[in-house]
Amino acid sequence: MADLPPESRVLGPAETAAALPWPALLQALVQLLLDDQVHVPARLVQPLPGGGSLFVMPAHDAHIAITKLITFTPANTGSARPTIQGDVIVTHVATGTRALLLDGPTVTARRTAAVSALAAQRLAPRPEGPLLIVGAGVQGRAHLDAFADVLDVKAAVIASRSEASADALARHAQARGLRAEITTDPDAALADCPLVVTCTPASGVALRALPGHGHFIAAVGAFTPTMVELAPALCRHVAHTGRVVVDTPQALHEAGDLLQAGLDVSRFESLADVVRIDAAFHDPVTLAGPVLFKSCGWAGWDLAAARCALQTLAGSAKGR
Template sequence: MPSSHRPEPSRTLDAAATAALLPWTALADEIAAVLRDASVLVPARSVLPLPLGGTLFVMPATDSRVAMTKLITLTPANAGTPRPTIQGDVVVFDVATGERRLVLDGPTITARRTAAASLLAARHLAQEPQGPLLVVGAGVQGFAHVEAFVQGLGVRDVRVASRSAASAEALAQHARTLGAKARVVADAEAEVRHCPLIVTCTPAHSVVLGTPPLADAFVAAVGAYTPTMAELSPALCRHIAQQGHIVVDTPDARHEAGDLLQAGIDVADLPTLGDVLQGPRIQRTGPVLFKSCGWAGWDLAAARLAVRAHDHAGAAAVTVGTAEPRQWATP
């Protein structure tokens, strides 16, 4: 006899509607909650090279109530074209019923959870959390980190460095709309001496910083997520390891953190963000490098928060449609 049960229709949300469910402070708090949740299971992500130079990422995760998978493609050849470099979705299921609850915009989830993880790390590790902030790279992660640090840390002085003058000015203008003073800088290395907050969020095709940071600096490096990628010079990484502290986002960084691996640093020996939250606080002496490679646990945190916020607001309050995300993000 056929079942009379009709599952609730899942909701497909565009970039703007996805972002609206994920305010910065709440998302950083949710990432911290995921790190403390013993029911969370996150298998290694699958990375499948595609025939024409792209990559397919498959990133599942679950806890006791929510299961999700992020399916995204990275197509570098789309850079400079109307097509986004990163495309895809995060599909969220109810563990108890198996029903699909939400389909979220994948690039938006990726951008926001990466910046929220940096925000969480900065809240615990930055000695001068109000900046000034130097952002190297003016793609999607540059925009996300500026929003997260301005709204989550109270940063009011932003300097932007990018290979693209137009992109740098667009990010600086965005920072101004958020209430921060912002300007484009031509020499990122020179600004390192004046900024206790630094974020590198480039495509990581080449090293963009090699100058030792201030003794009280917090550096979040998010662009490199494979052994062959790097944004920070080996000498800079070794300097921070010797004079301060390095924290990685998860144990997976031991085979993904190209900046550190190329510097000959034993990544397996480094504390993780979870260690920082669950154990004794790292002493705030010397510069701190937070090396982020990306983890499906962050996507699970975003999925959990989005489901709760969507349920609270009601489906009628959410706009459904399509929107074009910006170009670069860390898988």
């Protein structure tokens, strides 16, 4: 563990993002999955009046403990208020003192996209893309950035129910030097995009077309049993002809796409299984697709982000 900065700091969105550069964040995810001293209890999801939820997500390793406190408010969709709000509190295990307060939505966006990029790095038959992004909100932008930086994706096709959101994400992609186009038919676009991310509000099926042999799909929008982005037939097709990987075993109770397809989630391997096999063989073990990576979220990912942020800040302090 790198030396920790002595001061307790509160980081806003921009500072939190700067403390979580993509390559370092992916490495932190891998290190966490190989660390036997990481402990992550099941998260508490408390329903709130009006349809929202409060998520309480603790985790710790031998050095630091984190608690992520966020609210998920679907009613904010389409408004100026974000659907996800909150903070990640980072404390030192030895002293109990606070080390950092990170912006919760920024951590969520970046660690979720980094997990998807790590999965694609290890599992995608054609990780170069083009990339189809279904859903052009915060997660759509984070995934575009992560996949461009980590996988060197050069082209993206964007689908969104909101024309304004699709336009904004396409402009962002073009400003980064990527080729970008907008589609109103993601099912048709799937044929030309071997790399796919679905990051919609998961209020209904957003992708129905069956993926081919070389497809990789990261589905991140649905994180409760009642949420769904992928058609049940699509999920069953991949389960029968390809490979399904979940982010953690906790997806057993949360992977709405897989549960609504009537699949036994307990039989699918996790990303930790993939990383540990890769480590044992000293090289990524890839199989022919299609591959479906179902991400539901986990406090362990937030712990990895906290570790990354502390190391980044410690490195910056030494460089001054």
